[in-house]
Amino acid sequence: MHGDHAPATSAGPAGPAEPSASGQSSFDRVIAGDGRIEPRDEMPDDYRKSLIRQISQHAHSEIIGMQPEGNWITRAPSLHRKAILMAKVQDEAGHGLYLYSAAETLGASREDMMQALLAGKARYSSIFNYPTPTWADIGAIGWLVDGAAICNQVPLCRASYGPYARAMIRICKEESFHQRQGFEILLTLSRGTPAQHELAQEAVNRWYAPSLMMFGPPDADSPNSAKSMAWKIKRFSNDELRQRFVDMLVPQAQALGLTLPDPDLRWNAERGHYDFGELDWSEFKAVLAGQGQCNVQRVEHRRRAHTEGAWVREAAMAHAAKKAARQQQSARGAA
Numbered sequence: 001m002h003g004d005h006a007p008a009t010s011a012g013p014a015g016p017a018e019p020s021a022s023g024q025s026s027f028d029r030v031i032a033g034d035g036r037i038e039p040r041d042e043m044p045d046d047y048r049k050s051l052i053r054q055i056s057q058h059a060h061s062e063i064i065g066m067q068p069e070g071n072w073i074t075r076a077p078s079l080h081r082k083a084i085l086m087a088k089v090q091d092e093a094g095h096g097l098y099l100y101s102a103a104e105t106l107g108a109s110r111e112d113m114m115q116a117l118l119a120g121k122a123r124y125s126s127i128f129n130y131p132t133p134t135w136a137d138i139g140a141i142g143w144l145v146d147g148a149a150i151c152n153q154v155p156l157c158r159a160s161y162g163p164y165a166r167a168m169i170r171i172c173k174e175e176s177f178h179q180r181q182g183f184e185i186l187l188t189l190s191r192g193t194p195a196q197h198e199l200a201q202e203a204v205n206r207w208y209a210p211s212l213m214m215f216g217p218p219d220a221d222s223p224n225s226a227k228s229m230a231w232k233i234k235r236f237s238n239d240e241l242r243q244r245f246v247d248m249l250v251p252q253a254q255a256l257g258l259t260l261p262d263p264d265l266r267w268n269a270e271r272g273h274y275d276f277g278e279l280d281w282s283e284f285k286a287v288l289a290g291q292g293q294c295n296v297q298r299v300e301h302r303r304r305a306h307t308e309g310a311w312v313r314e315a316a317m318a319h320a321a322k323k324a325a326r327q328q329q330s331a332r333g334a335a
């Protein structure tokens with residue numbers, strides 16, 4: 001998952017000031033040559049801040065994204081389904097971890113990022129403020145939400161910042177598994193009883209438009225995109241990625257025996273792409289502004305989980321301190 005291209009409210013501490021003239025020219029050279037910027041390289045402050053914003057929003061999205069699905073672990077229809085879903089939700093926690101670590105290499109502190117999320121100040125993807133009322137929603141999330149995440153994230157595997165790009169490679173491998181498990185849930189329901197088929201169709205009806213909005217606003221309303229493309233963080237525009245996603249979904253929906261809820265969806269032979277209808281951006285903006293069905297609930301739940309997990313963090317810190325002390329002692333003994 002990724003952030004919503006929203007203004008930052010939680011950047012980490014400012015890194016070093018602007019690079020020296022030689023630092024700037026080597027940065028420009030690396031970007032022009034499609035190379036990678038690494039943590040110790042000099043980089044413009046804007047680049048650093050923009051990455052911290054994007055990566056931390058992305059990390060928060062992975063962590064908050066565990067909730068709509070975690071909600072179904074105990075209610076998944078079989079032991080097998082429970083085990084798969086539990087593994088998936090665990091993967092998302094891992095994605096959060098890789099991404100917080102990538103943001104830390106830019107000078108952001110984990111504690112600050114966490115506090116911003118718990119205080120309700122940090123952005124995360126709006127898609128996770130929608131509820132999951134039925135089991136079929138878990139299928140629709142895997143197919144559509146993880147599917148959109150893949151379209152967005154595969155190009156990020158070539159992002160100019162090394163630690164981010166490398167985290168994305170691992171994440172994308174796992175996301176493609178997530179997408180298939182969602183597809184398989186929907187396929188099973190779609191081929192089941194008429195009531196099960198209906199359940200699958202209704203979930204797709206709920207998640208289709210929100211998943212298209214995950215690519216962010218239309219290019220004309222996406223002022224940060226140009227800079228991000230010049231820095232080779234972003235490789236394709238929001239509208240290009242959205243088109244790619246719709247083109248991918250249509251044949252998959254046919255294979256599922258489900259329809260996509262858009263009367264304007266049709267093949268355009270001239271363009272070689274599917275045309276699709278206007279999206280309702282007023283709804284997107286309302287959810288982004290905190291008026292989604294689950295905004296308050298998601299942050300409250302995260303806060304509770306953080307408080308309840310305090311003893312685990314304390315125990316891990318105490319263990320790490322003991323281990324470090326033992327190592328020091330044996331190093332002294334050896335000397």
Ligand SMILES: [Fe+2]
Pocket residue numbers: 001062091092095171175
């Ligand atoms: Fe993920």
Ligand SMILES: [Fe+2]
Pocket residue numbers: 001092146174175178
């Ligand atoms: Fe995922």
